[in-house]
Amino acid sequence: MRDSLYLAWHYVCHHRFTTLSLICSITLIAYLPAALEVIVNNAEEHFRARASSTPLLVGAKGSQLELVLSCLYFDGVYDDTLSMKYFQQIEEQKLGLSIPIHAKFKTDEFTVVGTTSDYAIHQNLQLAQGSHANMMGECVVGSHVAKELKLHIGSKLPVSSSPAFLLTSPKLRLKVVGILFQTETPDDNAILVDLKTTWIMEGLGHGHVKSAPHGSANAANYTDITKENVNSFHFHGDESDFPITSILVVPSSQKNETLLLGQYFSADQPAQIVRPQEVMDSLLEKVFMVRSYIVAIIAVVSMVTLLTISLVIVLSIRLRQAELSMMKKIGCSRFTIAMNLGCQILIILSASVVGVVCLTLVTDLYGRELIRLLIL
Amino acid sequence: MIQIHNLQFAYQAEGFRLRVDELAVKQGEQVAIVGPSGCGKTTLLHLMAGITLPNSGQILSNQTELTALSDAARRNFRIANIGLVLQDFALIDYLNVIDNILLPYRINRSLKLDASVIKTAEQLATDLGIDRFLNQKPATLSQGERQRVAVCRALITSPTLILADEPTANLDPVTSSWVLDVLQKYIDEQQATLIVVSHDQDVIARLNRKVDVSAFSERLEPAGQGGAIE
Known part of the structure; x- marks a missing residue:
C-alpha cells in the first residue's frame, strides 16, 4: 500500500493540472449541495429566530x-x-x-x-x-x-x-x-x-x-x-x-x-x-420547495460531471497502457496495478473531501454574514 | 539455465504457431534470437520469461519449471531472477531516474526495498554514467541515457538471466555498443545468462550463439480463438 501510494502521489504531482481539475470538479460537485444545505439552514435558523422572538x-x-x-x-x-x-x-x-x-x-x-x-x-x-x-x-x-x-x-x-x-x-x-x-x-x-x-x-x-x-x-x-x-x-x-x-x-x-x-x-x-413565525414558516416552505428543485438540478449536473470524470480516468488509463504493460512484464500483478490506480483516485477523492469540508466550514462560518449581505 | 521441451504455442486468431522441440541455453551463455519480423522472437522471449504461457510443453528457467508455477509465483520468480530490457525502454515519465531504477521493488512485495538496494541503484547509475541524472525525469534525458536507466532497472535485482528485446533498436551505433558492453560486463562478472532479440548484425556478431526462430514457427490460415496468454 505504501509503495502504491508513493507511485500514485508521484503520478498526481506530475500531472498536477489534470489532478487539480479533477479535484476542483469533484469538490464543486460535492460542495454545492452542502453549501446550499448550510446556507438554507442558516437562513432558516436566522429567519425563524427573529420571528419566534416576537409572538x-x-x-x-x-x-x-x-x-x-x-x-x-x-x-x-x-x-x-x-x-x-x-x-x-x-x-x-x-x-x-x-x-x-x-x-x-x-x-x-x-x-x-x-x-x-x-x-x-x-x-x-x-x-x-x-x-x-x-x-x-x-x-x-x-x-x-x-x-x-x-x-x-x-x-x-x-x-x-x-x-x-x-x-x-x-x-x-x-x-x-x-x-x-x-x-x-x-x-x-x-x-x-x-x-x-x-x-x-x-x-x-x-x-x-x-x-x-x-x-x-x-x-x-x-x-x-x-x-x-x-x-x-x-x-x-x-x-x-x-x-x-x-x-x-x-x-x-x-x-x-x-x-x-x-x-x-x-x-x-x-x-x-x-403570528410572524407562521408567516415565515409559510415563506420558508416555498424556499425549501425551490431548494429541492435546485438540488435536483445539481444532482443531474453532478451525474454528468461524474461521468465525464470517469471518462477522463478511463482515457488516462488507456493512455498509460505502455506503462502498465511494462509493469506486468516485469512482475507486477493486476491487483497491484489496480491498487496503484485506486490510490490515485483515493488521493484525488481525499483532496476533494478536504476541499469540501474546508469550503463548507468556511460557508458555515461566514454563512450568517453571507445571508446578511445577500438577503437582509 | 533455460531448457525448453516440446513447447507449442499458437495465436490461432493470427494463424501463428510456434513449436520448439528442444532448446537449451547454458548459464553464462550469450544468445542472439534472430529471424524475420513476425516470426515469434518476442513471443519466445516472453515464453522464456513466463510472461506468456505455452499451450503445451515445458520451460525450465534455472531449474524452475515456469509452466508449473501459479501466476503469483511466476511473477515473483520473474522479478527476482530475470532482468528485462525492452525496446522502447518503457520508463515511467512521472518518476525520476532513481525511482525508475527502483521500480521493481515498488511493484512486487516479494522484493524488499532498503538502504542497501538504494545504494546498489546509485552504484549501478554511477557505473552506467547516469548518476548525475538521478533526480531528473526521463523526459529530460537522451535516448541513450534512457536506455541506460532501463538497463539499470533490469540489473537492480541482480538477475541471473537477462532478456533483452531489441535493446539497441533506437540507439546510435556508439551508444548501442556501449549498452552491450555494460550488459556483457555484467554477464561476465555475475556468470549470468544473456538472451537478446535483435536485428542488429553488430549486436548479433558480439554474442556467442545465434538461434533462428523462423525454424520453430509457421503461419497458418487465421481461425477461431487465440492461444493461452497470461
Missing part, C-alpha cells in the same frame, strides 16, 4: 408577509399605517409587552425605526459605543449602518421624510448618540429613533427654529434638533391618531395571546394580527 405582530390589514418583512426584518416599506390608539388599547388591557413601530422611512436604504426604549430591551440590543436616544432628533444606529455610512458618535445623519414635511420644513438631521454591537439581525441595518422623531419626519410636529446663516449649505438645508431648541418642537393633533406601522406584542400568557387574537378576528376590523 404577535399587529398592523394594518394587507399582506401578512409584507407586514412581517417590513416591520420585523425592515425589508421594504409597508405603507398602510395604524393609529396609536391601537397601541394604547393593548397597553390598557395589560395583556403583555407591546412595542409600537414606525418603519416607513428609509435613508441610504437603511430603515429609520421609530420605537420606544422597550424595543432595545426586547431585541437585547447592546451598545458598542455611546448611549441610547433620550431626545427627539437623536438616533442609535446598527453596526452595519455605522460601517457603511462611516458614522461615529456625534455624526449628523440627514434623513428623508414625508413630502408634506418637505413642503413645510427643511430636512431633519439626526444626531448619532449610540452605535450597537453587531447582532447579525436586521437591527444591524436599522436607525433607531424615538417614535416622536418619526412623527416630526411625518410633518406632524415641528419646531420654531431660526434660519441658518446664508452660505452655510448644511444648516440651510437641514434642521437639527438640539437641547437648545427641542422645547420649541411640538405636535398638532391628538397623539392617539398619530401613525405607526405595527405593534410588536409579547403576550404574558397563552390566554392573553388567545384574547388578543380574538380581538382582531372580525372582518370589518381595519387592523390584523399575525
Whole structure:
C-alpha cells in the first residue's frame, strides 16, 4: 500500500493540472449541495429566530408577509399605517409587552425605526459605543449602518421624510448618540429613533427654529434638533391618531395571546394580527420547495460531471497502457496495478473531501454574514 | 539455465504457431534470437520469461519449471531472477531516474526495498554514467541515457538471466555498443545468462550463439480463438 501510494502521489504531482481539475470538479460537485444545505439552514435558523422572538405582530390589514418583512426584518416599506390608539388599547388591557413601530422611512436604504426604549430591551440590543436616544432628533444606529455610512458618535445623519414635511420644513438631521454591537439581525441595518422623531419626519410636529446663516449649505438645508431648541418642537393633533406601522406584542400568557387574537378576528376590523413565525414558516416552505428543485438540478449536473470524470480516468488509463504493460512484464500483478490506480483516485477523492469540508466550514462560518449581505 | 521441451504455442486468431522441440541455453551463455519480423522472437522471449504461457510443453528457467508455477509465483520468480530490457525502454515519465531504477521493488512485495538496494541503484547509475541524472525525469534525458536507466532497472535485482528485446533498436551505433558492453560486463562478472532479440548484425556478431526462430514457427490460415496468454 505504501509503495502504491508513493507511485500514485508521484503520478498526481506530475500531472498536477489534470489532478487539480479533477479535484476542483469533484469538490464543486460535492460542495454545492452542502453549501446550499448550510446556507438554507442558516437562513432558516436566522429567519425563524427573529420571528419566534416576537409572538404577535399587529398592523394594518394587507399582506401578512409584507407586514412581517417590513416591520420585523425592515425589508421594504409597508405603507398602510395604524393609529396609536391601537397601541394604547393593548397597553390598557395589560395583556403583555407591546412595542409600537414606525418603519416607513428609509435613508441610504437603511430603515429609520421609530420605537420606544422597550424595543432595545426586547431585541437585547447592546451598545458598542455611546448611549441610547433620550431626545427627539437623536438616533442609535446598527453596526452595519455605522460601517457603511462611516458614522461615529456625534455624526449628523440627514434623513428623508414625508413630502408634506418637505413642503413645510427643511430636512431633519439626526444626531448619532449610540452605535450597537453587531447582532447579525436586521437591527444591524436599522436607525433607531424615538417614535416622536418619526412623527416630526411625518410633518406632524415641528419646531420654531431660526434660519441658518446664508452660505452655510448644511444648516440651510437641514434642521437639527438640539437641547437648545427641542422645547420649541411640538405636535398638532391628538397623539392617539398619530401613525405607526405595527405593534410588536409579547403576550404574558397563552390566554392573553388567545384574547388578543380574538380581538382582531372580525372582518370589518381595519387592523390584523399575525403570528410572524407562521408567516415565515409559510415563506420558508416555498424556499425549501425551490431548494429541492435546485438540488435536483445539481444532482443531474453532478451525474454528468461524474461521468465525464470517469471518462477522463478511463482515457488516462488507456493512455498509460505502455506503462502498465511494462509493469506486468516485469512482475507486477493486476491487483497491484489496480491498487496503484485506486490510490490515485483515493488521493484525488481525499483532496476533494478536504476541499469540501474546508469550503463548507468556511460557508458555515461566514454563512450568517453571507445571508446578511445577500438577503437582509 | 533455460531448457525448453516440446513447447507449442499458437495465436490461432493470427494463424501463428510456434513449436520448439528442444532448446537449451547454458548459464553464462550469450544468445542472439534472430529471424524475420513476425516470426515469434518476442513471443519466445516472453515464453522464456513466463510472461506468456505455452499451450503445451515445458520451460525450465534455472531449474524452475515456469509452466508449473501459479501466476503469483511466476511473477515473483520473474522479478527476482530475470532482468528485462525492452525496446522502447518503457520508463515511467512521472518518476525520476532513481525511482525508475527502483521500480521493481515498488511493484512486487516479494522484493524488499532498503538502504542497501538504494545504494546498489546509485552504484549501478554511477557505473552506467547516469548518476548525475538521478533526480531528473526521463523526459529530460537522451535516448541513450534512457536506455541506460532501463538497463539499470533490469540489473537492480541482480538477475541471473537477462532478456533483452531489441535493446539497441533506437540507439546510435556508439551508444548501442556501449549498452552491450555494460550488459556483457555484467554477464561476465555475475556468470549470468544473456538472451537478446535483435536485428542488429553488430549486436548479433558480439554474442556467442545465434538461434533462428523462423525454424520453430509457421503461419497458418487465421481461425477461431487465440492461444493461452497470461
